[in-house]
Amino acid sequence: MIAITRDVARTIQNAELTHVDRQRIDYATAAAQHEEYRRLLASLGCEVVSLQADDAHPDCVFVEDTAIVLDDLAVITRPGAESRRGETPAIADALRPYRKLVHIEAPATIDGGDVLVTDDRIYVGLSTRTNEAAIEQLRLHTRREVVPVPVGGALHLKTAVTRVAHDTLLMNPEWVDAALFADWKRIDVDPSEPMGGNALLIGDVVIYPTAFPRTLAKLQHLDVRTIDASELAKAEGGVTCCVLGVRRP
Numbered sequence: 001m002i003a004i005t006r007d008v009a010r011t012i013q014n015a016e017l018t019h020v021d022r023q024r025i026d027y028a029t030a031a032a033q034h035e036e037y038r039r040l041l042a043s044l045g046c047e048v049v050s051l052q053a054d055d056a057h058p059d060c061v062f063v064e065d066t067a068i069v070l071d072d073l074a075v076i077t078r079p080g081a082e083s084r085r086g087e088t089p090a091i092a093d094a095l096r097p098y099r100k101l102v103h104i105e106a107p108a109t110i111d112g113g114d115v116l117v118t119d120d121r122i123y124v125g126l127s128t129r130t131n132e133a134a135i136e137q138l139r140l141h142t143r144r145e146v147v148p149v150p151v152g153g154a155l156h157l158k159t160a161v162t163r164v165a166h167d168t169l170l171m172n173p174e175w176v177d178a179a180l181f182a183d184w185k186r187i188d189v190d191p192s193e194p195m196g197g198n199a200l201l202i203g204d205v206v207i208y209p210t211a212f213p214r215t216l217a218k219l220q221h222l223d224v225r226t227i228d229a230s231e232l233a234k235a236e237g238g239v240t241c242c243v244l245g246v247r248r249p
């Protein structure tokens with residue numbers, strides 16, 4: 001898999017925040033943790049692409065939000081936060097060698113963090129960032145079933161639910177209706193760790209933050225590699241949001 005990543009902007013302190021209080025974010029620590037994350041991706045066999053940051057876009061490290069990469073095409077998003085819309089041209093340039101590109105157009109808005117792609121479905125969070133118009137546009141670009149999922153309390157769908165195995169989801173059922181995922185096996189986050197639902201599955205390996213030990217204990221039957229993602233968590237980012245995975249054709 002090709003893993004498209006982008007450096008941390010030196011302006012990361014000015015990241016958009018929705019559900020977390022602003023704290024000081026140390027650029028050097030964030031960049032070092034991000035390098036460690038890239039090394040982990042490379043050790044798992046990913047071909048890591050590292051794009052330069054754009055300091056005019058404090059959130060540019062969170063590349064997941066800028067595109068939805070499918071097997072035959074990539075959908076360039078129109079991010080819900082206006083401050084993030086200028087992040088997409090660099091990502092379109094990076095994806096162009098690998099996929100035909102299509103674009104979400106106004107008035108639709110969608111962040112890739114709201115999009116959970118599975119073999120036959122695409123679940124799309126209806127959040128403060130993603131609207132119904134985007135779901136309608138996405139339907140025009142895929143044969144997969146597109147399932148809208150109202151998200152309450154979390155920034156994105158994938159803050160609340162991610163895949164940890166081919167048939168298993170990790171979920172905070174406080175933030176999404178678990179009934180919409182009834183045909184999956186499910187592991188719930190520990191209630192004391194509401195932000196613990198964001199894991200990144202690479203092949204059969206689960207990348208998971210060290211910050212949620214109680215939920216981690218529920219994943220011990222899986223091949224889990226933990227990382228310290230605490231500095232970018234202060235910018236409301238999790239482990240999925242720093243990568244765009246592109247499967248080789």
Ligand code: CIR
Nearest residue numbers: 015016062113235236237241
């Ligand atoms: C934002 O609010 O857009 C960024 N500060 C965090 C984005 C995190 N993205 C993601 O989880 N996919």
